[in-house]
Amino acid sequence: MIPARIGIVGQAIRQERENLDLSIEDTVFLTVSQALANTGLALDDIDTVVQAGDDVMDGISIQHVYTVEPAGSFMKDESKVERDGAWALHYGLIKLLSGKFRCCMIVAQSKATQCSASAMSGMGADPFYLRPVGADGDSIAALQAQFFLQKSGATAHDFAAVAAVNRSRGALNPRSMAGEGVAMSVDQALAAAPIASPINKATAARAGDGCTVLFLATEEFIRERKLNAAWITGFGMSSDAYYPGYRDLTRAPSAELATAQALRMAGTKIDSVDFVEIHELYAHQQILTAQAMGFKYGASALEDVRSGATTAQGVRPINPSGGALSGHVIYASGLGRILEASLQLRQEAGAVQLKQAHRALAHAQAGLAMQANIVYVLEA
Amino acid sequence: MSQDQEKPAERRAIQVLPGEIDNDYIWNPGPVIGRFLTRLRDDREILAVRCPRTSRVFLPPQAWSPAAPVAMDRYLTLQGQPTLSAGTVVDRAPWNLPEGLKPPYMLAAIRFPGADTDLIHLVVASRAELMALQPGAALQIRWKEPRSGTIRDIDFFTPATTGGAA
Numbered sequence: 033m034i035p036a037r038i039g040i041v042g043q044a045i046r047q048e049r050e051n052l053d054l055s056i057e058d059t060v061f062l063t064v065s066q067a068l069a070n071t072g073l074a075l076d077d078i079d080t081v082v083q084a085g086d087d088v089m090d091g092i093s094i095q096h097v098y099t100v101e102p103a104g105s106f107m108k109d110e111s112k113v114e115r116d117g118a119w120a121l122h123y124g125l126i127k128l129l130s131g132k133f134r135c136c137m138i139v140a141q142s143k144a145t146q147c148s149a150s151a152m153s154g155m156g157a158d159p160f161y162l163r164p165v166g167a168d169g170d171s172i173a174a175l176q177a178q179f180f181l182q183k184s185g186a187t188a189h190d191f192a193a194v195a196a197v198n199r200s201r202g203a204l205n206p207r208s209m210a211g212e213g214v215a216m217s218v219d220q221a222l223a224a225a226p227i228a229s230p231i232n233k234a235t236a237a238r239a240g241d242g243c244t245v246l247f248l249a250t251e252e253f254i255r256e257r258k259l260n261a262a263w264i265t266g267f268g269m270s271s272d273a274y275y276p277g278y279r280d281l282t283r284a285p286s287a288e289l290a291t292a293q294a295l296r297m298a299g300t301k302i303d304s305v306d307f308v309e310i311h312e313l314y315a316h317q318q319i320l321t322a323q324a325m326g327f328k329y330g331a332s333a334l335e336d337v338r339s340g341a342t343t344a345q346g347v348r349p350i351n352p353s354g355g356a357l358s359g360h361v362i363y364a365s366g367l368g369r370i371l372e373a374s375l376q377l378r379q380e381a382g383a384v385q386l387k388q389a390h391r392a393l394a395h396a397q398a399g400l401a402m403q404a405n406i407v408y409v410l411e412a
Numbered sequence: 413m414s415q416d417q418e419k420p421a422e423r424r425a426i427q428v429l430p431g432e433i434d435n436d437y438i439w440n441p442g443p444v445i446g447r448f449l450t451r452l453r454d455d456r457e458i459l460a461v462r463c464p465r466t467s468r469v470f471l472p473p474q475a476w477s478p479a480a481p482v483a484m485d486r487y488l489t490l491q492g493q494p495t496l497s498a499g500t501v502v503d504r505a506p507w508n509l510p511e512g513l514k515p516p517y518m519l520a521a522i523r524f525p526g527a528d529t530d531l532i533h534l535v536v537a538s539r540a541e542l543m544a545l546q547p548g549a550a551l552q553i554r555w556k557e558p559r560s561g562t563i564r565d566i567d568f569f570t571p572a573t574t575g576g577a578a
Contacts, residue, residue: 052427148507150506150507154506154507154508157508160441160563164508164510164562164564166506166517166534167519172532174502177500178498178500179521225504226501227503227504228502229500229501275532276530277529277531281498281521
């Protein structure tokens with residue numbers, strides 16, 4: 033059990049393939065300003081700020097010192113996580129549970145057009161074993177996909193089907209990244225330019241420029257302000273071994289563990305979950321993660337893709353937002369999954385609103401081939 | 413025309429500032445990875461470590477067990493023919509494109525007899541040969557000459573020509 037009720041009460045998201053007009057600081061400033069306006073909060077309402085960003089991507093040491101002011105943390109309690117904002121959210125949650133703060137802002141950003149996604153993930157490869165053999169985010173995820181193909185009986189067609197469903201769904205979501213959330217057939221997804229077999233440009237999320245902002249608040253603050261909240265009732269996280277050759281890449285044991293922890297904390301079971309938002313940086317990772325969560329209707333998570341159970345109209349909707357394939361900002365798109373799930377639970381998801389949205393799981397990943405996973409249980 | 417009224421081309425807004433970061437590092441591999449790399453270089457030997465707690469054999473070696481707070485300092489040399497566990501044919505060159513290669517090449521998980529983990533390394537052959545490789549396919553090492561003490565002292569692997577034991 034979480035010792036106090038903490039809710040997600042507001043947000044803003046900005047994602048573009050490329051924005052040459054704005055600096056990182058401008059992007060953060062505009063998104064934070066928009067989030068405050070969207071939620072009806074003033075900067076004085078915010079007690080503490082947690083940022084998520086990356087020094088390598090920004091090319092600046094301790095990059096968040098440059099965004100203290102645009103992120104609204106001037107002369108406030110503030111800190112930073114060098115990982116997806118989904119982990120910054122965990123940090124913020126713990127701060128609120130300490131009883132010292134009432135309202136926390138999470139700010140996650142990056143600008144992939146300033147430093148290629150391959151350089152960012154390639155520098156995440158260790159200098160002795162992985163970097164000299166060209167390992168980066170794409171190629172290690174492709175290796176994971178190859179193991180999953182062998183073990184699960186999935187085919188490249190199944191991965192293309194996930195990409196087509198997510199991107200077509202993203203076309204309906206105004207929060208998607210223009211050019212990424214687009215109506216697409218399975219054949220079109222199969223025919224996209226290859227990156228590393230079986231991954232191609234349709235089944236891989238393309239990193240762009242942007243920022244995601246989320247507000248967390250205590251129950252007392254939420255009642256006082258009469259805010260509409262999505263409640264965090266459980267969370268879990270876990271990390272596997274670093275070296276991919278040490279891991280069982282046919283499944284995601286750390287996602288299994290994180291899900292089990294989160295469900296146990298929330299006192300619920302996977303069958304009581306209406307829908308999930310998965311941080312699928314690659315299409316196969318959506319099936320792999322759903323399998324790790326045990327989120328399925330038919331015989332397996334793969335069967336559900338084939339039967340259509342995972343579409344927004346199906347009985348086990350996955351990524352009704354369109355997922356990260358419809359908009360990916362490194363360090364922000366995992367938090368984006370939580371943002372989308374919370375909008376669904378508050379009945380504020382707009383064009384992509386599901387009919388049945390009372391309880392959800394939201395997932396984010398970090399590291400090469402999902403080394404680390406975090407899962408939240410969110411409830412209306 | 414006043415002095416600050418310039419031609420349109422010269423007044424184009426500055427949108428990006430190009431730059432690069434060049435910094436020299438020397439990374440310490442520590443005794444276990446250092447020993448593995450030294451043996452590769454000097455003896456063309458494949459050195460693995462055994463976890464004293466679980467008896468699992470790790471290749472490439474690291475100094476600590478992933479599963480328990482115990483040092484992995486029991487070395488063993490692996491011999492025999494490596495096989496392919498899984499591989500991806502890389503078409504888009506990464507930032508850290510392996511020296512001397514260009515796509516297509518394979519990034520692969522490779523299993524040596526006696527190891528319980530996969531070595532992540534390169535397989536080089538024609539696209540058709542790479543696409544035809546199945547899990548379990550026999551591979552052989554192409555050593556680099558001269559060697560310098562890096563993981564690329566195994567320059568890359570190739571599909572085994574004999575199919576038999578090395």
